[in-house]
Amino acid sequence: MKFEVKNPDYGKSPYTGMTKEHWLEACEFLLEGIFSGIESMEGQPVSRRVEFEVSYPNKNSSPTKASAERFEGLARSFLIAAPLLHNRPEAVICGVSVREYYKTRILEAVTPGNPNYLYGLQELLAMAKEGEDTFQHTCECASLVIGLDQCKGIIWDTYTAEEKDRIASYIREFAYGKTGAHNWRLFNMLILGFLHQEGYEIDRGVMRDHAQTILSYYAGDGWYRDGHRFDYYTPWAFQVYGPIWNRWYGYAEEPWIAGKIEQYANALTDSFLSMFDKEGHVTLWARSGLYRNAASSPFASAYLLNHTNVNPGLARRINSGALLQFITREEVFVNGVPSLGFYGQFLPMVQDYSCAESPFWIANPFVALTYPEEHPFWSAVEENGDWEQLGDWGAxxxxxxxxxxxxxxxxxxxxxxxxxxxxxxxxxxxxxxxxxxxxxxxxxxxxxxxxxxxxxxxxxxxxxxxxxxxxxxxxxxxxxxxxxxxxxxxxxxxxxxxxxxxxxxxxxxxxxxxxxxxxxxxxxxxxxxxxxxxxxxxxxxxxxxxxxxxxxxxxxxxxxxxxxxxxxxxxxxxxxxxxxxxxxxxxxxxxxxxxxxxxxxxxxxxxxxxxxxxxxxxxxxxxxxxxxxxxxxxxxxxxxxxxxxxxxxxxxxxxxxxxxxxxxxxxxxxxxxxxxxxxxxxxxxx
The missing domain is CATH 2.70.98 (Beta-galactosidase; Chain A, domain 5)
Known part of the structure; x- marks a missing residue:
């Protein structure tokens, strides 16, 4: 299993041949792999596992992890499905309506008593291990609301008022629950931002506390210290979720903070260009390497900002190159989904907070699929930055x-x-x-x-x-x-x-x-x-x-x-x-x-x-x-x-x-x- 670029457009994309149409085909390709491995289409999109010692749930993990894995499968695969639905509302994968599948599974996930219910915060606290008071559900609620916003008219707007309230009530618990003292603060901010955007009351003081904490992590050159580390969580978390938050809440309600987030995002895209090679490929570095091409995300999310310095032809070239680095290699896929590795399965790089569905976060750059065809990200001719000045040194x-x-x-x-x-x-x-x-x-x-x-x-x-x-x-x-x-x-x-x-x-x-x-x-x-x-x-x-x-x-x-x-x-x-x-x-x-x-x-x-x-x-x-x-x-x-x-x-x-x-x-x-x-x-x- 691997992706093939059919009918490449080397006029618009001289380096990769990839256009918006090819990106949508990549979404369909990834969803076909995910759907083909689901045991029952009546259940959540959970993959067939081949590893049980390091990734969760395992014999040592908390009872909360079984539902966390199901939530990762739902929310992260939705990050692939939502941009596809934004462009192709009637999309059908493996004979299944993508819209109806996710509309149904999301509602079931927040409905107590349903077999697909994923448990609320208080229920998780009751079953948690001693000392466990933060939960993966917080992260997945953020992915869920990103997807709901990306295909708002296709799924969210078709729910009844009662169904919307049910979803809002579920995610609100996690918005106000305890979170990690690192990039996770952004998850709470996005949940609150989505609720605010949809007309629900929120505690602005809680939002501001999370936001000021995020700013306090800033170290310079566009990079945040995530906990005590510098790694790809700056590009694929801070510099993706920050611009989304600005769009939903920050620009209107917290302009000073939003201005800083924009300033830091532009500083990152200026310097971060240097960390991709001539093919636009990602380097294996730091934790969560199985997120792979998600590192290229800030060159896609930059266009959510009011002002960006990013060259659109170079931005698309890097994102397309990084995506092709992985999805065109057969060894990347196990049972139809990206493996727990960089290329093939490789346990020394897997952390115990990851599950078989975690790699679906490779979808973060697909935020660009919400931009219209005439947007510069899609209409500009690909460029290759300073590699064009370096020339073909191998000749x-x-x-x-x-x-x-x-x-x-x-x-x-x-x-x-x-x-x-x-x-x-x-x-x-x-x-x-x-x-x-x-x-x-x-x-x-x-x-x-x-x-x-x-x-x-x-x-x-x-x-x-x-x-x-x-x-x-x-x-x-x-x-x-x-x-x-x-x-x-x-x-x-x-x-x-x-x-x-x-x-x-x-x-x-x-x-x-x-x-x-x-x-x-x-x-x-x-x-x-x-x-x-x-x-x-x-x-x-x-x-x-x-x-x-x-x-x-x-x-x-x-x-x-x-x-x-x-x-x-x-x-x-x-x-x-x-x-x-x-x-x-x-x-x-x-x-x-x-x-x-x-x-x-x-x-x-x-x-x-x-x-x-x-x-x-x-x-x-x-x-x-x-x-x-x-x-x-x-x-x-x-x-x-x-x-x-x-x-x-x-x-x-x-x-x-x-x-x-x-x-x-x-x-x-x-x-x-x-x-x-x-x-x-x-x-x-x-």
Whole structure:
């Protein structure tokens, strides 16, 4: 099962061929998969599960979770159905009237005594586990009212006054119920906003308290700190629900707050363009990765604002590219619905708050389907932003890759993200910071990495030494290797990003093992100039590149070794793509190992990594580890200047160990890059 773009329009959409008609066909395609898996069309749209240990409901979850799963199926699939009904009120899927199905199921969901009743707040509180006082129903009520608004004349307006009151009474409980101290405040705001829009009285003080709290999370560059994290919840929650709330309530009733939400939304769309690659693809990063292309939503919801800076041709190109990234791949679908994974099923990226129906949130960008055909989002010719200026860097006739136009870079100090568009391979690669988790927390693997790459999803940690895109330290005698659990942002100075991370951080920094991180992009990837600060010895330290699939169409990946002026490179090569790890200083060897079950895109993978060892407690030995992680999307042999972009490295100390002072890199493109860690300790942010 996969979606195919039939009769693509490359005049209007030269990059994807996708028009509004194709988006509507995508809605029908997704609903066909959902409806084909429903056990009975008399029930809620619940999928056939294939996983029962991590996703809910499971043997450890609250009794409330059974109805929560049914509500997710109803409300989130409605986010696909409602935009379709807005355009095609008579839509029929699998022989079923979409309008009648959802009109009936929604009313049943709020009707006590009906087999499809989903329970009200007080009933959930009565059956909840000890300490459980917030419920997934709050989130799904928000999705429900978004859908009801999107097809208002098709479903909501056809209910009787009593039926509307019944729905309003049900959702009102959750509007005033306890909610999460993060993006969930927006769910309450939307429920209240919908009630207000439909003529029901609301408590304006409650609404204002939620709204001021949302504003207080703002960090800059369009990003909100969601709880204590920065992640895709800014684009797919804050920057979708905020504009909807503005339209329903904010502009008329809270203009100052609405103005801030609009200002922040425009700041986000300005900077967030940098986090999609040449194909408009999404990078796997942070929690809830199974929402996939929902990350592109703010480029669709921006047109709900009174004023937006978004280029409509680029907005549609990114949204269409991100949608096609997933729905055109057969492995994405299990039993007709998107899997619990990024591409195929992949449990290391699934959280226990997700169920089989959670991925239906990929529908968030479908808000654009409520815009008329003549709207700029649909009528503008697709554009590809700065990728058009970078050009086709993979062509034989391309200019020298290490010219100043070999990449573009966007700095977002608010969330501590620096993102690069790489002209050499068409990838987006971004480096993040401002992350803190307790040692051993599973969220470390989602957030704390040296970099994230649109072509190479992060790999799960296995605790057995080298890990993908992270340092790992093994102390002699320890049972398990350690990875950093805190990463701090030091800012960008003269083109170099500075960060710092600690291993096994608890309450203070004293005596902790840490790495000062310094890196900058080149056209094919990035250069690392990192300084170890590890007081206890003996230890073995490793640093992995990205995980690389071990096989392609049954053929084993080639492992190629090259060297140049003391630098050592390992190249992993398949037809049409190559990944290289190049080690310059401090690393004693560059090795590879095979791994299983840790890669979201392949069962078996290969990891290239650098390795060194320190045994002397206080010895003046090389401190600065210089490396390059590079990739390309063709079969051409790497030119020496491409694979080994550094001409010379000069340290301040006479021993050339990098114990103190600046490190100067003369690049083969003529640039001189100075890396200086002085003062980093005073500029770190979390």
């Amino acid at each position: 034989e006739s391309s200019p020298h890759l290490h010219s100043p136009k070999g990449y573009t870079e966007t700095i977002m100090n608010g969330p501590g993200i620096v993102s690069a568009h790489l002209g050499g391979n068409g990838a987006c690669e971004f480096r993040t910071a401002k992350g803190l988790f307790k040692p051993g927390d599973e969220y470390i693997r989602y957030y704390i990495r040296l970099a994230f790459h649109s072509h190479y999803p992060w790999e799960a940690f296995d605790g057995q030494g080298a890990e993908a895109m992270q340092y790992s330290i093994s102390y002699d005698g320890a049972k398990e290797a350690l990875v950093p659990n805190i990463i701090m942002y030091g800012g960008v100075n003269d083109g170099v990003l500075y960060r710092k991370q600690y291993f096994d951080f608890y309450h203070n920094f004293q005596g902790g093992a840490s790495i000062d991180l310094a890196d900058f992009p080149v056209a094919y990837g990035h250069i690392r100039v990192d300084k170890m600060r590890i007081p206890n010895k003996p230890f073995t330290l490793t640093m992995g590149a990205y995980g690389f699939p071990e096989y392609q169409a049954g053929e084993k990946t080639q492992v190629i070794r090259r060297s140049c002026d003391g630098a050592e490179a390992v190249i992993l090569k398949q037809d049409g793509r190559q990944l290289a790890l190049v080690a310059y200083t401090a690393w004693e060897s560059v090795e590879t190992k095979e791994r299983r079950g840790v890669n979201p895109a392949a069962e078996n993978s290969i990891l290239a990594y650098g390795k060194l060892r320190r045994e002397k407690m206080y010895g003046y030995e090389p401190y600065v580890m210089i490396s390059a992680v590079l990739s390309r999307t063709d079969d051409r042999e790497w030119a020496e200047d491409e694979l080994f972009p550094i001409r010379t490295v000069t340290f301040t100390d006479e021993e050339q160990c990098g114990g103190y002072g600046p490190v100067t890199l003369l690049m083969k493109d003529g640039r001189t890059v100075a890396v200086d860690y002085e003062g980093l300790e005073g500029h770190l942010m979390i």
